[in-house]
Amino acid sequence: MIEFLTAWLGSLPGFMTPLLLASLGLLFCERAGVLNLGVEGVMALGAMTGAVVVLAGFGTWIALAAATLAAIAVSIPFMLAVIVFRAPQIPAGLALVAIGLGLSEALGRDAAHKPFSGLQALPWPDALVELPLVGRMLFEQDAIVILALVLAVIAARGLFQTPQGLRLRAVGEDPATADAAGVDVQLYQIVAVVIGSALIGLAGAYLSVGGSQIWTEGMVAGRGWISLALVVFAQWMPIRAILGAILFGGAEALIPRLQALGLEVPVYFLSMTPYLLTIGVLLILSLGTRTAQSEPGFLGRAYIRQDR
Amino acid sequence: MLERITLERRADASALRSAATYGVALVVAVALSLGVIIWAGVPTGALFEELIVQVFLTPAGLARTLTQATPMMFAALAAALCLRLKFWNIGIEGQLLMGAILATTVALYDIGGPIRLPLMLAASALGGTLWIAVPALLRLRFGVSEVIVTLLLSNVAFLFLQHLLFGPFGDTSHNFPTSPVFDEMEKLFRFGFGDTHAGLILALSAVLAIAVLVHRTRFGFAARFAGDNPRAADALGFETRRVMLISILLGGAMAGLAGGVIVSGTEHRLTQAVGLNMTFNGIVIAALAGNLPLMIPVVSFFIAGLSVASASLKVFYGVSEGIVLIIQGIILLTLVTFQFAATYRVTIRGPEAA
Numbered sequence: 001m002i003e004f005l006t007a008w009l010g011s012l013p014g015f016m017t018p019l020l021l022a023s024l025g026l027l028f029c030e031r032a033g034v035l036n037l038g039v040e041g042v043m044a045l046g047a048m049t050g051a052v053v054v055l056a057g058f059g060t061w062i063a064l065a066a067a068t069l070a071a072i073a074v075s076i077p078f079m080l081a082v083i084v085f086r087a088p089q090i091p092a093g094l095a096l097v098a099i100g101l102g103l104s105e106a107l108g109r110d111a112a113h114k115p116f117s118g119l120q121a122l123p124w125p126d127a128l129v130e131l132p133l134v135g136r137m138l139f140e141q142d143a144i145v146i147l148a149l150v151l152a153v154i155a156a157r158g159l160f161q162t163p164q165g166l167r168l169r170a171v172g173e174d175p176a177t178a179d180a181a182g183v184d185v186q187l188y189q190i191v192a193v194v195i196g197s198a199l200i201g202l203a204g205a206y207l208s209v210g211g212s213q214i215w216t217e218g219m220v221a222g223r224g225w226i227s228l229a230l231v232v233f234a235q236w237m238p239i240r241a242i243l244g245a246i247l248f249g250g251a252e253a254l255i256p257r258l259q260a261l262g263l264e265v266p267v268y269f270l271s272m273t274p275y276l277l278t279i280g281v282l283l284i285l286s287l288g289t290r291t292a293q294s295e296p297g298f299l300g301r302a303y304i305r306q307d308r
Numbered sequence: 309m310l311e312r313i314t315l316e317r318r319a320d321a322s323a324l325r326s327a328a329t330y331g332v333a334l335v336v337a338v339a340l341s342l343g344v345i346i347w348a349g350v351p352t353g354a355l356f357e358e359l360i361v362q363v364f365l366t367p368a369g370l371a372r373t374l375t376q377a378t379p380m381m382f383a384a385l386a387a388a389l390c391l392r393l394k395f396w397n398i399g400i401e402g403q404l405l406m407g408a409i410l411a412t413t414v415a416l417y418d419i420g421g422p423i424r425l426p427l428m429l430a431a432s433a434l435g436g437t438l439w440i441a442v443p444a445l446l447r448l449r450f451g452v453s454e455v456i457v458t459l460l461l462s463n464v465a466f467l468f469l470q471h472l473l474f475g476p477f478g479d480t481s482h483n484f485p486t487s488p489v490f491d492e493m494e495k496l497f498r499f500g501f502g503d504t505h506a507g508l509i510l511a512l513s514a515v516l517a518i519a520v521l522v523h524r525t526r527f528g529f530a531a532r533f534a535g536d537n538p539r540a541a542d543a544l545g546f547e548t549r550r551v552m553l554i555s556i557l558l559g560g561a562m563a564g565l566a567g568g569v570i571v572s573g574t575e576h577r578l579t580q581a582v583g584l585n586m587t588f589n590g591i592v593i594a595a596l597a598g599n600l601p602l603m604i605p606v607v608s609f610f611i612a613g614l615s616v617a618s619a620s621l622k623v624f625y626g627v628s629e630g631i632v633l634i635i636q637g638i639i640l641l642t643l644v645t646f647q648f649a650a651t652y653r654v655t656i657r658g659p660e661a662a
């Protein structure tokens with residue numbers, strides 16, 4: 001039992017990290033009023049780019065940087081469409097999914113199914129790693145796991161304790177008032193989506209460069225969609241996103257561990273649990289009144305000054 | 309930034325302006341798509357042959373295009389019925405898979421005797437309806453966003469499909485995850501023109517029926533109100549929620565039928581690929597058709613042609629199947645971006661006014 005728990009807890013951060021990074025990215029977009037449904041496609045592009053760059057012989061850090069840049073680049077048409085041209089955000093986001101998935105398939109064909117050596121665990125002393133229960137969870141992790149947690153704290157501080165964060169939230173909540181107060185609504189939205197896309201790209205790259213150390217088509221496997229739900233679960237709060245990512249990642253991490261035990265588990269039904277859990281959580285949240293209050297007031301809508 | 313540019317919503321865009329916007333968007337989308345195909349390695353000289361002649365003008369190509377267009381019409385109806393009501397059905401694949409699964413269940417367990425084939429189609433419609441009922445009720449009763457729920461349920465349906473194909477529905481005579489091939493009485497009639505089958509007639513009938521419903525009945529009138537302005541519809545005494553629920557369930561039924569005609573008409577068995585990309589196909593076709601039912605067959609025909617062309621481009625020029633997704637994304641993004649020209653009026657003030 002201890003062995004099982006140690007292994008499960010040890011694998012948890014690897015499952016948590018991409019969800020946390022992606023939902024932080026989405027959180028930035030949504031706090032500025034932009035619903036970025038493109039996350040699944042942008043993550044795929046990040047995962048592919050990271051793998052291709054590592055396979056080309058560059059280091060893992062360059063690969064992660066390249067993936068964030070690729071994610072920002074592919075989001076530029078989306079930003080133009082929804083921020084400058086006020087296009088409806090849901091179809092524009094879906095188009096971004098298609099473009100991201102398509103590009104990752106088309107550009108990554110030669111890199112698929114080739115294992116490589118990616119991110120390595122930080123070199124803590126063996127004595128710490130071998131601690132029961134928490135040893136592997138705390139000390140057999142790579143730097144991105146820690147970076148993701150630090151970023152969540154920075155995001156919380158940035159959004160809630162800086163004037164820029166206040167303005168960004170104002171843009172998503174009530175752009176007319178923000179505009180009247182002299183905040184450049186479009187500029188803040190662009191900055192939010194750029195930061196968001198970078199984090200989403202990093203989340204994708206972590207899947208290939210960090211977790212699997214291989215790239216295959218379809219490896220994002222719905223994690224982008226789950227991140228969208230996770231943001232609602234987190235009530236658009238970065239610190240709660242950590243809790244959400246641990247919960248959702250923990251459920252996901254349980255499946256391979258149960259299989260490793262040799263249990264005859266209904267794999268496909270177990271794989272459904274994160275999705276069903278998400279729907280259940282959304283339902284429970286909707287029964288309270290809090291969701292309506294925490295959701296950025298202008299999320300998904302186009303602001304023009306005439307409406308002020 | 310851009311302080312001198314003011315946007316105003318147009319009170320009502322003229323039909324001419326809307327049509328011109330659509331036309332320009334289409335030209336730009338096609339140009340960008342051709343650019344992508346050329347970038348992917350298809351020589352310009354071969355474009356006309358591959359994209360027009362081989363998919364629309366040769367009998368074999370035309371048959372393949374019509375076969376692919378058949379479920380696409382159903383998927384597009386599913387998208388259009390929901391999108392008209394601003395209900396974002398992003399789980400067409402899930403509803404389609406549940407339809408295919410229920411139809412296959414009827415076939416594999418030999419249910420229904422002489423009426424088995426119609427029963428399979430009815431079951432597929434039921435499967436799609438049940439699968440969309442969950443997000444519809446969650447949205448209409450509890451205000452849960454349908455965007456996320458339809459998506460997540462799509463993934464659940466795909467996992468359920470895999471469970472069935474690797475388990476109870478699996479064909480034990482080989483190692484591939486498919487169901488056994490259906491009996492003759494469980495297959496839709498084939499016209500003898502390639503794989504084209506009676507599903508095509510069903511799809512066109514569904515298009516006509518939905519067109520009549522949307523444009524010629526009181527219900528359709530109410531549904532249009534419910535989508536554009538729920539409060540106005542309420543004030544007029546329409547039961548908005550009920551109208552919305554029925555339209556959405558009908559959309560689910562259409563998606564389910566897409567699955568039904570794929571298994572009973574094209575594949576003759578259940579496979580993992582029956583729903584592939586059908587959510588995007590449905591939404592892109594509905595968007596290109598402006599959610600007008602009668603435009604759906606025309607647009608489906610061309611999108612199916614693109615999909616057929618991509619299969620041969622893959623074989624002859626090694627072009628990745630990903631380009632179909634890229635092109636669909638470009639078309640959708642271009643269309644919604646150009647809506648700007650029909651929705652807003654741009655005025656640029658002189659520097660002294662800024």
